[in-house]
Amino acid sequence: MKISIVNVQAPFIRGGAEYLADSLATKLLERGHRVAIVKIPFKWYPEEALLDHMLACRLLRIRSGDPDLVIALKFPAYLIPFKNRKVWLLHQFRQVYELWGTPWAGMPDDPRTRRIRDMIRNADTAALGSAKKLYTNSKMVADRLKRFNGIDADGILYPPLDRAELFHKAEAKPYFFYPSRLNTVKRQHVAIEAMRFVKSPFQLVLAGKADSDEYGEQLRALVETHGLADRVRFLGWISEEEKARWMSECLAAVYLPYDEDSYGYVTLEAFLSHKCVLTFSDSGGTNELIAHERNGLIVEPTPEALAEAMERAYANPARTLEMGDEAAKTPAELGIDWQHILDTLTA
Amino acid sequence: MRVLIASTFVPFIEGGGTKIVDDLHREMKARGIDSDVVLLPLYSAWDEIAEQTLAFRLLDVTESAGNRIDRLITIRYPSYALRHPSKVAWFIHHHREAYDLWGTKWGGMPENAVGRHYRNMMHRSDDIYLRECQRIYTNSAVVADRLQKFSGLTADRVLYPPLASGHPFRPSRESGDYIFYPSRITRIKRQDLAIRAMPHTPHKLRLVIAGTGDVEGSVDELRVLATELGVLDRVEFTGWISEERKAELMAGCVGCLYLAFDEDSYGYVTLEAFHSAKPVITLTDSGGSLEVVRDGKNGFVCEPTPVALGDAMSRLWARPSVARTMGERAHKTIEEFRIDWDHVLENLLS
Numbered sequence: 001m002k003i004s005i006v007n008v009q010a011p012f013i014r015g016g017a018e019y020l021a022d023s024l025a026t027k028l029l030e031r032g033h034r035v036a037i038v039k040i041p042f043k044w045y046p047e048e049a050l051l052d053h054m055l056a057c058r059l060l061r062i063r064s065g066d067p068d069l070v071i072a073l074k075f076p077a078y079l080i081p082f083k084n085r086k087v088w089l090l091h092q093f094r095q096v097y098e099l100w101g102t103p104w105a106g107m108p109d110d111p112r113t114r115r116i117r118d119m120i121r122n123a124d125t126a127a128l129g130s131a132k133k134l135y136t137n138s139k140m141v142a143d144r145l146k147r148f149n150g151i152d153a154d155g156i157l158y159p160p161l162d163r164a165e166l167f168h169k170a171e172a173k174p175y176f177f178y179p180s181r182l183n184t185v186k187r188q189h190v191a192i193e194a195m196r197f198v199k200s201p202f203q204l205v206l207a208g209k210a211d212s213d214e215y216g217e218q219l220r221a222l223v224e225t226h227g228l229a230d231r232v233r234f235l236g237w238i239s240e241e242e243k244a245r246w247m248s249e250c251l252a253a254v255y256l257p258y259d260e261d262s263y264g265y266v267t268l269e270a271f272l273s274h275k276c277v278l279t280f281s282d283s284g285g286t287n288e289l290i291a292h293e294r295n296g297l298i299v300e301p302t303p304e305a306l307a308e309a310m311e312r313a314y315a316n317p318a319r320t321l322e323m324g325d326e327a328a329k330t331p332a333e334l335g336i337d338w339q340h341i342l343d344t345l346t347a
Numbered sequence: 348m349r350v351l352i353a354s355t356f357v358p359f360i361e362g363g364g365t366k367i368v369d370d371l372h373r374e375m376k377a378r379g380i381d382s383d384v385v386l387l388p389l390y391s392a393w394d395e396i397a398e399q400t401l402a403f404r405l406l407d408v409t410e411s412a413g414n415r416i417d418r419l420i421t422i423r424y425p426s427y428a429l430r431h432p433s434k435v436a437w438f439i440h441h442h443r444e445a446y447d448l449w450g451t452k453w454g455g456m457p458e459n460a461v462g463r464h465y466r467n468m469m470h471r472s473d474d475i476y477l478r479e480c481q482r483i484y485t486n487s488a489v490v491a492d493r494l495q496k497f498s499g500l501t502a503d504r505v506l507y508p509p510l511a512s513g514h515p516f517r518p519s520r521e522s523g524d525y526i527f528y529p530s531r532i533t534r535i536k537r538q539d540l541a542i543r544a545m546p547h548t549p550h551k552l553r554l555v556i557a558g559t560g561d562v563e564g565s566v567d568e569l570r571v572l573a574t575e576l577g578v579l580d581r582v583e584f585t586g587w588i589s590e591e592r593k594a595e596l597m598a599g600c601v602g603c604l605y606l607a608f609d610e611d612s613y614g615y616v617t618l619e620a621f622h623s624a625k626p627v628i629t630l631t632d633s634g635g636s637l638e639v640v641r642d643g644k645n646g647f648v649c650e651p652t653p654v655a656l657g658d659a660m661s662r663l664w665a666r667p668s669v670a671r672t673m674g675e676r677a678h679k680t681i682e683e684f685r686i687d688w689d690h691v692l693e694n695l696l697s
Contacts, residue, residue, distance in 0.1 A: 004358055004388075011351050011383040011411040036358030041385050043407040052405040059402035061390035065358030 001346065002034045004067040006077040009039035016265075017074055017090050023162040024071070024088075027338045033346070036065060040077050047107050047116045050093070054079055054123055071345055072131075075120075079127045086345060087131040088157055089141055094261070096120045097148050125149040135344065138262045138285045157344060158289075158336040161265060166240055167272035169328070170248035172321060175233075176278070176310055177250035179207040179243050180257075180266055183215055187256040187280075190303055192222045195231050197307035200314050202251065207235040207243060247273040252313050252320055256301070260284040271295065271330050276323035278309050289334065295327035348696065349415065350375060350382040351408055353429055354422035355389035364423045367439070367486075370511045371420070371695075374688045377512065380696070383411075387426065393444060393456045396425070397468050403428040404476075420695050421480075428476045435695055436480045437506060440490060440611055445469045446497050474498055484694060487612040487635045506694055507639075507686040510615065515591050516622035518678050519598035522667055525583075526628075526660050527600035529557035529593050530607075530616055532565050537606040537630075540656060542569060545578040547657025552664045554578075555596060557585040597623040601670055602646070602663040606656075610634040621645070621681050626673035628659045639684060645677035 005028075007021045018039075025035045040057060043049050057079040062070050072078035074091040095105045096117040107113045128134055128151055135157045136142040142153040161167070180186045188206055195204050210216030223232045238246070247253065253270035255277055262285040270277045271289070279286045280301040290296035297313065299305040313320040331337065352375075354368045368384060375382040385408060389399060408429050410416060419431035427436045441447075444454035445466040456462040477483060477500055484506040485491040491502040510516065530536045538556055545554055560566050566584055573579040588596070597603065603620035605613075605627055612635040620627045621639075627646035629636040642648040647659040663670045681687070 002359055009385070011385060011408065011416065012349060012381065012414060013412050034359055038358060038388050039386070041406050041408050041411075043410065043412075049407050052407060056402040056405035059398045059405070060388065061395055061399055062388060064356075064388040064390040065360060067358065 001069055002065070002067045003028055003036075003069045003071060003346075004062055004065065005035065005037045006062060006070055006072040006080055007037065007039050008042040008074045008077045010042055019162070020090065020159050021073060023160075023338075024341075026162075027342055028346075031342060031346075036067070038062065038077075040080075042076070044093070044095075045106075047113055050076075050116060051119060054120070069346065075124070078131070079123060083132075085131050086133040087128060087135070088345065089128070089134065089136045089145070089153070090159075091261070092124060092141070092144070093120055097144055121148060125151065133345075139288045140261060140285050155344065156334075157341050158263065158268075158334055159265075160331075160336050160338050160341065161268055161272070163240060164268075164272055164337075166244040167269055168244070168248050169274035169324075170245075172251045172317065173249050174201065174314065175203040175205050175250055176252055176254050176313075177205050177207070177246050177270075177275075178254040178256070178266075179238075179246070179269070180255065180264075181208045182206065182210040182219060183212070185258050185260075187258060187301075188219055189222060190256060190301070190306065191254055192219060192226075192228065192232055193303035194306035194310065195228050196226050197304055198231070198310060200311060202310070202314050203231055203233055204254070205233045205235060205246060205250070207238050207246060209237040243269070244273070247275065250275060251317065252296075252310075252324070253277045254306075254310075255279050255283070255286055256306075257283050257286065258301075260286060263289045268331060268336065271327040274321070274324040274328045276313075276320060276327050278306065278313065280306075289330055293323070295323055295330055348380060348417045350380055350418045350420060350696065351385060351411075351416045351431075352382060352420045352422065353385045353387070353408065353426040355387050355424065355426050357391070358388055364439070367437075367508050368422055370508070371422075371437075371691070374512060374692060378692065380692075385426075385429075389423075389425075391442070393442070393462075393465055396442060397465065397472070400425045400428045400472050400476075404430065418696065425472065425476065427480060428472065430479075434480050436477060436483045437486065437695060438477070438483055438490060438494060438502070439486045441473060441493065441497065442469055447493055470497070482694075482697075488638050489611055489635055504694060506691050507613070507618075507684055508615075509686045509688050509691065510618055510622060512688065514619070514622065515594035516597060516619050517594070518622070518624035518674075520624070520671060520674075521599055522601050522670065523599040524551055524664075525553035525555045525600055526602055526604060526663070527555050527557070527596055527625075528604040528606070528616075529588070529596070529619075530605070530614075532556070532558050532560040532569070533562075535608050537608060537651070538569055539572055540606055540630075540651065540653065541604055542573050542576065542578065542582060543653035544656035544660060545573070545581060546576050547654055548660050549664060550581070552601070552660065553581045553583060555583045555585060555600070557588050557593060557596065559587045593619070594623070597625060600625060601667070602626045602628060602660070602674075604660075605629045605633065605636050605640075606651075607633050607636070610636070613639050618681070618686065621677045624674040624678040626663060626670055626677050628656065628663070630656070639680055643673075645673055645680050 028035045054076045057076045062080045070082040070085045075093045078087045255266040277296040292298045297309045419434045421427040448454040482503045485502045573582045630651040640646040649655040649659045
């Protein structure tokens with residue numbers, strides 16, 4: 001089959017969706033399909049630019065090259081007309097949905113922006129409702145779709161890891177591992193603050209580069225102020241191989257994003273390494289995969305609650321590792337593998 | 348300086364005008380220039396180009412996620428419809444059926460009121476959007492002339508597309524017993540004419556044809572032709588070869604053929620031969636290669652007939668020292684026309 005994957009791009013920036021589009025293309029190629037990735041530039045400000053880009057997508061011809069199937073991933077690329085158009089929805093424009101009226105909407109709530117909001121919602125409803133098949137990347141996104149657009153998704157396709165084979169089980173050592181870009185939304189500062197309340201001799205290991213120098217320095221200052229230098233370790237950016245090794249030897253993983261759309265790769269990396277995950281009740285998508293006391297611990301978003309969860313996990317390692325073994329079964333249960341995704345998208 | 352390269356392409360088509368984009372992007376990165384590429388799909392049906400042009404017009408590439416983009420370089424039509432205050436075009440061709448191919452058997456647009464209306468729309472939008480460019484470069488003099496003739500625009504300069512850096516072609520003084528023709532095997536490249544010329548060449552001269560066919564059976568057809576003419580024992584088909592192998596075969600040849608019909612630009616084969624210090628034989632109706640190949644200097648330009656072509660091949664074969672001198676001039680042609688990336692980037696970024 002000739003398959004065009006349609007995505008959006010902000011030039012000079014690469015995000016998770018682009019890596020996923022690349023992975024999808026690679027996997028489809030491995031199956032003998034011919035694949036093209038088409039990226040439409042996207043700029044979301046001023047608000048009127050949203051309408052321009054939506055109209056542009058309606059006018060573009062993805063028929064170029066005569067594909068048999070088009071798989072669209074993000075707003076507004078899924079507006080591009082094509083008969084056999086399937087949508088694997090990674091991203092709507094959240095600002096006009098559940099973020100509307102909050103500081104994260106990025107635009108004021110006035111008659112002008114309300115019209116733009118409604119135009120986006122209407123266009124989404126029409127384009128997503130008319131897709132041959134519509135899948136989301138999380139239950140959260142499916143719920144939003146139902147609530148705001150009145151559309152039932154055909155299913156959830158959780159994005160798998162690109163190199164799942166890297167992750168494996170190994171003997172656990174006394175540390176908790178939190179690999180992720182360092183930023184306020186991922187809340188590494190809360191993880192560090194939790195270490196203030198910890199009595200037992202385990203470590204917190206943070207891997208990842210700081211999105212801003214400011215946040216990186218803030219984290220280091222926090223460690224310094226509370227005298228946690230021997231308890232909290234910063235690895236900085238590490239390779240996938242190194243990450244897999246650190247993950248394989250931890251007692252449990254920590255993942256604390258605020259209100260994420262999807263479950264986050266960290267969760268999956270931990271699961272594949274037979275590790276349970278400590279997360280917060282307001283972390284969003286992660287809670288779709290993590291069942292409290294089964295394959296992880298979901299606690300209130302406070303340093304104290306996290307410290308207590310870590311202490312519990314440390315005090316009873318057998319139980320913690322048992323949850324890890326349980327976690328290793330979760331990806332298969334939810335169909336998080338390329339085989340399932342490719343079968344579904346090319347069916 | 349943050350530079351965005353924009354062009355259009357047809358997905359699934361190999362070399363659908365994306366090589367020049369990839370090469371340019373790579374050269375910029377190699378020089379530490381912060382650059383990225385926007386490649387938009389284009390469906391070339393004449394009656395659907397207008398709305399796609401409008402789509403490009405609507406896309407905002409003046410900034411990305413709050414970061415300013417300092418320069419937009421547009422390549423294939425109609426990517427120059429994108430808006431940017433510092434836009435430069437490296438123009439490689441119009442939508443030809445609305446221009447030089449209009450009214451010829453090569454064009455597909457109907458010559459009636461509807462066809463004329465669409466043609467006029469294309470002319471109008473090209474006229475407007477190209478005039479927004481701070482500078483316009485073309486990839487050949489043919490294209491520059493066409494731009495002058497149809498759009499009334501004078502190109503600032505011709506920037507001939509160089510080979511990608513790290514290419515394996517090196518000047519060579521050795522010379523074997525064969526003429527080399529590496530190219531996609533397709534009618535417009537006229538490999539059949541090269542074979543038809545063989546009966547008119549000395550018995551010791553061989554022809555090596557490299558490349559694969561666009562359609563299945565095209566090599567077999569050529570083989571049948573060579574058999575009929577009794578020259579099969581002197582014609583070798585290598586099939587697909589690596590760039591390294593191509594460079595080896597180029598280094599050992601007497602001279603190189605490039606027999607395309609009416610092309611806009613000189614074709615990379617010509618340039619590969621020049622880098623290898625080999626003369627190029629091309630035809631009077633080949634188009635772009637005529638800008639750089641001069642008869643009797645760095646190659647031969649001959650009539651598109653088996654006899655004339657056979658004669659040119661024989662002359663190269665008969666006088667190796669002359670062929671070598673022509674090869675040396677061929678190598679100097681690269682410098683003469685400033686076919687190098689430093690020159691290209693200096694212009695596109697100035």
